[in-house]
Amino acid sequence: MEPRQGAQAIRRALAVLRILAAGREDGVPLAEVVRTTGLTRPTVHRIVHVLIEEGIVERHERTGRYAIGNQVPELALARPRPSRLLVAANPSLRRASAEIGDTLFLTVRTGNDTLCVDRRIGVYPIQVLSIEVGARRPLGVSSAGVAILAAMPAQDARKIVAANEKRFESYRTDVATVMGEITAARRLGYGMREIGLVQGTKSISTWIKTPDGRPAAAMTVSAVRTRLGPRREQEVVEILLREARIIEQAIGG
Template identity: 75%
Template sequence: MANGRLKARGPRQGGQAIRRALAVLRTLAVGGERGVPLAEVVQATSLARPTVHRIVHVLIEEGIVERSERTGNYIVGRQVPELALARPSRSPLLIAAEPHLAAASAQLGDTLFLTVRTGLDTLCVARRIGSYPIQVLSIEVGVRRPLGVSSAGVAILAAMPSAEARKIVLANETRFGAYRTDTATVLGQIQLARRRGYNLRDVGLVQGTKSLSAWIRTPDGQPAAAITLSAIRNRLSPRRAIEVADVLVAAARAIEAATARD
């Protein structure tokens, strides 16, 4: 320590191997139950194929990754949810959001999702099904996607400084092809969401749907999550989209206020 200040530390020795293994594991998490073929892992991580092959097989030996006998794809292993049980409680954000998700879903009648940022990805952590006869269940709780792919991901990026959002989009560039989008499209969506104050996706991940998302910040101002409504297209006319946006933005601000009090 010099002049009472801690010296900045460089990357920890041996950290690169751990980060590469985590990048592989996160990519497999995006595949969910269907898994991910090795070629897609290579593309998504930008690692050399022999490196990915070696990491995957070490993770298999440790029970963290498994290979599907039916498809040959690689999937997250059974040990991962077992390890997750060691986490003692739900996050303060999820606890604070639950009553507001319930209230907004009851008011609007459509399915709502709570999605959080985790590294370069989004993770769906809660879903509240509405009362309208036709519901859009576009994503399951636990599904992970690259930031910028979903309505929630664009909303979270829109709440960031432009340089930071652009850096994340470029880092995810190789992953966008699997979701039929590209860097220019995502950057354009982010700019439009900033102007609106929320994100409206005219073409949802499920054909014939729309979605609308409002970002949620942590008490220190960092964009950390988004609340999203997904509905069939005729449920989100231009007039109703404004009404839905008002409800979601109000819910997002209420969630922020609740987490600030904790």
């Protein structure tokens, strides 16, 4: 089904857009888009500037970086506002946040990326707030990404990891490391990162599957490492697994 052809340019433009999306408000310099997409510079340059003319991309005056433009949220308004998943996960996130007290994230898979779609701040005075709603990362560099990859067929996971290879460098990881973490997550039943993306933090993620068995999202707890010793890790995992199953029920029915 996949290889429908006759639209190379459109696919490339979308690839560029997804990279720009990862740069959020600040955007991304042209050279980085070139590096991560593997396209040539003239091609990326042309695509980006056409998208600017169309209002889909903006360029920051000061920095020269390219970012997702105004018209993307405008197009997004065509869809009904809160997604099924967000609605279904809402009570679970509230409950788990109250019980655990550390920051909770809800992350979905979109293509080869993870995308944070919800965040709940807990009551404990030290909170890990590095990830914001809208944050986008290559699948594999966060515990949420590892969890999602672990929940899909090994072959699919390997393909995605391979596709993200170029982008791993900037997160100081590589294909072998990520594949190891995925295997570990499969054995444990959840994703874990002793060294979070921020120094001194630790993250635990459970996956959430759609009725057809494919991972749709991950629920993550991030905290300073000292707060997540082996004992507490088990407690947190139990809560996350319980709520993940509840969310699966909610999106299934």
